[in-house]
Amino acid sequence: DSGVTQTPKHLITATGQRVTLRCSPRSGDLSVYWYQQSLDQGLQFLIQYYNGEERAKGNILERFSAQQFPDLHSELNLSSLELGDSALYFCASSVGFRDTQYFGPGTRLTVL
């Protein structure tokens, strides 16, 4: 158990819909990272927040957005969902910058 929690574990929805994935980092960690893992693209970095502020952006689509709240939990919002958005979404956290990242169990999103 990494100490990072993610909800929900599974999510099944339809194209065009909007979903919100939630992540609670390890106690004391200020950085939260979001990754998308699909079979053909591997583990892709989406976005990072540090202490409530966006720090880095990766291959995140404009239909996706995220935020980190004062209590340091983070949410990833995915809208206008497409079939290709079906993937595992991982959240990871670390104490600060360039520290070891601890991954949560992931949310498996299926878009039908």
Place this chain on the structure above:
Amino acid sequence: GQQVMQIPQYQHVQEGEDFTTYCNSSTTLSNIQWYKQRPGGHPVFLIQLVKSGEVKKQKRLTFQFGEAKKNSSLHITATQTTDVGTYFCAGPGSGYSTLTFGKGTMLLVSP
């Protein structure tokens, strides 16, 4: 951004055989990290290498960072069924504190 290439994509060995996965970058890496993801699980941090030519061991696992800091390898001696999973290397990403993951090497070990 920076890319790390990992080979092979997949390897199937008999229990007791050795296994090696390689990670290569076209640019110098300040550091490299290795993660393991069990089937159905999440990536778990194994180790970070920082120095040129660094070699670190964790029981049957040996990690190396190349002299030019452009490549790295993970070698498992005498594999066991518990070694099954996908091994990822990760180098610094385009952001100051982000990681770029290789596509991973999936290891299957038959008893």
